[in-house]
Amino acid sequence: INVPSKYGAWATNLKTGISGGALNQNSRAAAEKEAIKTCEKGGRNAPCVVAAWVRNGCIAVAQGKSGNKWKAFPGVKEPGLAEAEALRKCQASGYSQCTIFAPEGCSMPQY
Template identity: 60%
Template sequence: MKKLLLILLGCLSLNVHAVHPTQGPLQQHPALCNYGYNPNCNQRNGSTNNETMIIHTTVNVPSKYGALAVNRKTGITGGSLNANSKAEAIRNALRTCEKGGSNAPCKIVTWVRNGCIAGAQGKLGSKWKKFYAARGRGQVESTVMKQCKASGASNCEIAIPEGCSIP
């Protein structure tokens, strides 16, 4: 009986084999990089390959210009937005304001590079006074209104709504 039991145990032990701990499903786990081969690890120095590559790209966006011209005698204005140069913006604003010479002379009151232009007017005594500014998007109308009120003018209102030259 002892011999039979020994033979049975011997047959069962033939199917038993040792498993290396760095092989099998756990070998994929990044925490086991220092133990054997792991395809998720950089095998040089046993470190993980969780490094992020940062690529810097320079995008050259050309500036856009705007200008505002006014005839101080008549109060007629002309403007230009999204011009490729300051000179082009000024030239277009003057041409728009002067309307082929019938409203000359006009003068540039403000210009902007990659920003916005607006104008306000208010009554100062018996005359209307105008205010112009160039600032960032969403800031210029409040700026001209502050200028108008700070001057002591009454009935301040936006005369030229915000126009932007932003690439």
């Protein structure tokens, strides 16, 4: 059985922190392009860069605080584990107030 892969991506503007994502795309390139498009909101938030991508899995983003700066930490895992991975990365980096910023979204093959 040939089941095509599905891709997702998350993009962010490194200066503003505004972000956007895409799920269930047919290629990594399509997922990254759609995530950037969603992030940039018609050019008002350009430039955005891809911060994480996933193939046949899930992605979530946690944010944490260090001093007066916030940083995002993407987690890419199988279903049900992406949020925990994002929080683990945040905490392991020494940031405080780690919380889920973008809940888990999955891009899984359709049978």
